[in-house]
Amino acid sequence: MKRTREKVPVIDSDIHNNLPSGDALAPYLSDRWRKHHETIGGRGHSGGSYPRAMPNAARHDSWPPSGLPPGADLPFMQEQLLDAWDIEYGILNPLMGAGGQLNLEYGAALARALNDWQIEEWVKPEPRLRASVVVPYEDGELAAQEIDRRGGDSGFVQVLLIARTAEPLGRRKYWKMYEAAVRNDLPIGIHFGGSGGYPISGAGWPSYYIEDHGGMPQAFQAQVISLVCEGVFEHFPTLKFALIEGGFAWLPPLMWRLDQSWKKLREEVPDLKRLPSEYIREHFWLSSQPVEEPPKREYFDLLLEQLNAREKLMFATDYPHWDFDAPDRALPTNLAPDVRRRIMADNARELYRL
Amino acid sequence: MAKHVVATVDEIPPGERKIVELEGRSLGVFNIDGEFYALRNSCPHQGGPLCKGRLTGFLESDAPGEYRYTRKGEVLRCVWHGWEFDIKTGQSWWNPERMRVKSYKVDVEDGATVTSGLEKGPYTAETYRVTIEQQYVVVEIA
Ligand code: FES
Numbered sequence: 001m002k003r004t005r006e007k008v009p010v011i012d013s014d015i016h017n018n019l020p021s022g023d024a025l026a027p028y029l030s031d032r033w034r035k036h037h038e039t040i041g042g043r044g045h046s047g048g049s050y051p052r053a054m055p056n057a058a059r060h061d062s063w064p065p066s067g068l069p070p071g072a073d074l075p076f077m078q079e080q081l082l083d084a085w086d087i088e089y090g091i092l093n094p095l096m097g098a099g100g101q102l103n104l105e106y107g108a109a110l111a112r113a114l115n116d117w118q119i120e121e122w123v124k125p126e127p128r129l130r131a132s133v134v135v136p137y138e139d140g141e142l143a144a145q146e147i148d149r150r151g152g153d154s155g156f157v158q159v160l161l162i163a164r165t166a167e168p169l170g171r172r173k174y175w176k177m178y179e180a181a182v183r184n185d186l187p188i189g190i191h192f193g194g195s196g197g198y199p200i201s202g203a204g205w206p207s208y209y210i211e212d213h214g215g216m217p218q219a220f221q222a223q224v225i226s227l228v229c230e231g232v233f234e235h236f237p238t239l240k241f242a243l244i245e246g247g248f249a250w251l252p253p254l255m256w257r258l259d260q261s262w263k264k265l266r267e268e269v270p271d272l273k274r275l276p277s278e279y280i281r282e283h284f285w286l287s288s289q290p291v292e293e294p295p296k297r298e299y300f301d302l303l304l305e306q307l308n309a310r311e312k313l314m315f316a317t318d319y320p321h322w323d324f325d326a327p328d329r330a331l332p333t334n335l336a337p338d339v340r341r342r343i344m345a346d347n348a349r350e351l352y353r354l
Numbered sequence: 355m356a357k358h359v360v361a362t363v364d365e366i367p368p369g370e371r372k373i374v375e376l377e378g379r380s381l382g383v384f385n386i387d388g389e390f391y392a393l394r395n396s397c398p399h400q401g402g403p404l405c406k407g408r409l410t411g412f413l414e415s416d417a418p419g420e421y422r423y424t425r426k427g428e429v430l431r432c433v434w435h436g437w438e439f440d441i442k443t444g445q446s447w448w449n450p451e452r453m454r455v456k457s458y459k460v461d462v463e464d465g466a467t468v469t470s471g472l473e474k475g476p477y478t479a480e481t482y483r484v485t486i487e488q489q490y491v492v493v494e495i496a
Contacts, residue, residue, distance in 0.1 A: 053436065060433040061406050324434055329400035 008341050010327045011348040012090040013287045014191070014244050014316035015081070015129070017122055018056075018071035019096065028113035028120075036106055044100040048164060048195025050209035054322040062320030070320035074126060081319045082128055085327045088345060089354045091157060092122055092131050093191050093244065099137045099162055100194055107136035108146065115150050123155040130352065132160035132189055140176035147177065151184030157352040158187045162194030163219040163246060170223075170230025178236050185238075187285070187351055190223060192216055192245035213323075220246035221254055224280060228258065231271040233279045242285040242351065245318060249292035252306035255280055281308060285351050287316040288343065289325040300332060310339050314348040356495050363462055363489040366390070369427055373405055377495055381405070383460065384441050386428055391441050392493045393430070394456040398446070402434030404455060410438070459494040 019025065026034050054060065058070035062080065066073050082090060098114055101107030111134040118131035133156050135143035147159055159181050167173060169190070181188050193216075199205045202218050220243050233239065258276035266272065272279075286307070294300050307313065317325050331340065348354065360374045366385040373382050373395055380395035382405025395405040411426035430439045439446050444457030 059402075060408060060431075061403060322435060326400040326402070326434075 008337075009088045009345040010085055010315065011345040011352075011354065012081070012087050012317045012319070012327075013242070013314040013348045013352075014289060014318050015077075015090045015092050016071050016319065016321060017074075017077070017092050017094050017118070017129075018069050019094075019117075020068045020072040025110070025113040025117060028116045029109060033106060033109035033113075036103075036109075042097060042106070042110075043102050044097055045102070045195040045197040047205065048100075048193065048200055050212045052209055052322070057322055058320045059322050059324050062324075074122065077319070078126065081317065082126070087128060087327070089348070089352075090129050091189075091348070091352065092118055092129055093160055093189065094118060094132070094134060095162070095191065095193060096134070098134050099160075100196075101136065104136055104139045104142060108139070108142045110134075111136050111146050112149070115146065115156070119150075119153065119155045130157045130354070131155050132158050133186065134160050135177065137161045137174065137177060138166050140174050143174075143177040144180035147180035147184055147186065151180070151186055156186065157354070158189045158242065161188060161190045163190050163192055163216065163223060164194035164196045164198075164200065165223075166196040168222055168226030168230075170226035170228070170232050172230075175232075175235070178232065178239055182236050182239055187240035187242055189242040189244050190220070190246070194219075216245075217247055217250040221250060224251070224254065224284065225258065227283075228276045228279045229269055229272070231269070233283050234271050234273065240283055240285065240351065242287065242314070244287040244316065245289060246286070247290055247292050248286040248288070248307055248309075248313065249294070249303055251280070251284075251286065252303070281312075285312050285314055285347065287314050288330060289316040289318045290323055291325065291330055297332060304339070310342050312347060313343045314351065315344045357461075358493050358495065359490045360392075360493050361491045363491060366491060369409065371405065374493075376493060379495075381458065381493065382430075383491060383493060384409075384430075386441060389442075390460040390462060390491050392458040392460045393439070393441065393444055394458075396455075397432045397434065397437060398455050399432065399435060399437050402432050404430065404432045404439065407431045407433045409441075412438075459496070461492045461494070462489050463492050464489050 029037055056070050062070040064073035064076035066076065071077065081087060094114055096114055098107050098110035101110065114134045122129050123131050133147055133150050135146045137143050150156055200212055201215050206212065255277035262272065262276050294303065315327065315330065331343065358376050360383050361372050366372050366383060368385050368387050371382050371384045373380060381392050382395050383390060383392045393405055395403055397404040408431050409427045410429050410431050412424050412429055414422045414424060428441050430441050437446060439455050444455040446454055
């Protein structure tokens with residue numbers, strides 16, 4: 001199908017590559033962990049991933065003719081995504097559950113294998129792609145080791161975490177990971193999903209996927225609040241976070257609320273020297289997909305302004321998932337050209353140094 | 355207005371479809387229980403290839419716990435985000451006031467009519483051997 005091409009460059013900040021099969025990681029695992037991988041396999045908390053109406057949560061047309069699962073066939077991804085929209089760079093966020101493994105050593109082995117696999121089989125053959133360092137994030141030390149092992153490779157542009165963790169991310173147990181990210185000069189991406197062993201809503205277990213999908217900002221909000229209030233940005237003043245696939249309309253009211261609370265409760269958190277919103281504005285970037293769609297266009301304009309979207313919002317497709325956003329249709333058509341350019345490419349270009 | 359031969363009747367059995375290019379547009383031609391319908395292969399939402407979507411029905415409910423599954427095979431679900439369209443009218447299910455996909459008039463004509471004065475479609479007598487009694491699916495672009 002022919003498409004009208006945008007003149008503006010496009011950087012896609014959220015692409016999901018996938019393993020072609022369960023044993024595709026075998027060549028990247030040590031003997032010890034290959035044996036574990038083959039005979040025992042993974043174990044994480046359950047209930048974080050609701051059955052979706054779409055198999056693999058994928059677009060129906062993203063199943064490659066090769067028979068591989070969506071996102072697992074590089075030539076098909078090149079044709080259906082990178083070439084079709086002339087994407088300048090794409091950031092890979094493989095979601096294979098390495099970080100959520102209860103066996104932390106196995107999680108670390110999976111992360112190592114996934115990272116080597118990303119470089120060998122995706123970034124080397126396709127120079128438009130960049131990888132994310134997958135880490136066993138529930139153990140700050142193991143995560144830091146993996147960031148130090150791979151972080152110097154220019155094929156990696158961020159460290160990848162999943163939104164629902166076992167504890168809020170501001171807690172000390174994660175700080176070694178932040179030290180390593182700062183040492184390697186990498187931002188940290190937090191992506192939709194995961195299960196830390198708790199009900200996935202703030203009020204318990206819901207019944208439907210729509211509740212999971214629509215309610216995901218709860219997890220992102222908890223992480224933003226924790227990172228700010230635990231003083232992470234006073235300790236790591238150069239640390240940057242990208243909130244990926246969490247939406248973004250919820251962030252401005254959260255900033256207002258936190259600022260208001262801080263004015264009354266600041267004695268409790270004396271290491272916070274500035275308004276919470278100032279830390280947030282400085283340290284957080286957001287990916288566009290899913291785009292909240294207010295009923296009136298003027299509300300959307302206000303939202304972008306409140307969010308400082310011109311500097312902080314980064315376009316994403318979420319390919320090959322069913323809630324994919326098309327580069328030429330995701331944002332309102334009458335966006336100011338310079339704002340469009342920044343959202344479609346330049347904000348990601350700066351954050352990820354592309 | 356131009357008429358285009360897009361297929362023989364046998365080529366699109368009930369429940370099946372054919373994607374065709376007509377006047378630079380991609381269209382899906384569907385056979386629903388022997389009746390033919392054509393829709394633009396571009397979703398009003400974000401331009402996804404709508405006509406490659408699955409055929410389904412309407413799941414309706416007046417109250418929690420009461421469900422009706424109706425019009426099986428007459429509803430097209432877009433391959434991208436799953437918006438649903440009534441194949442017969444192009445009407446979207448979730449927002450019928452505002453959203454509809456362009457639909458086209460489709461007729462079945464027999465060979466004798468087709469050979470007299472229609473625009474050439476992708477199937478011409480030279481490339482597709484058919485008998486004159488054969489029936490054709492004809493799409494009209496207004
Ligand atoms: S493009 Fe068809 S549902 Fe979104």
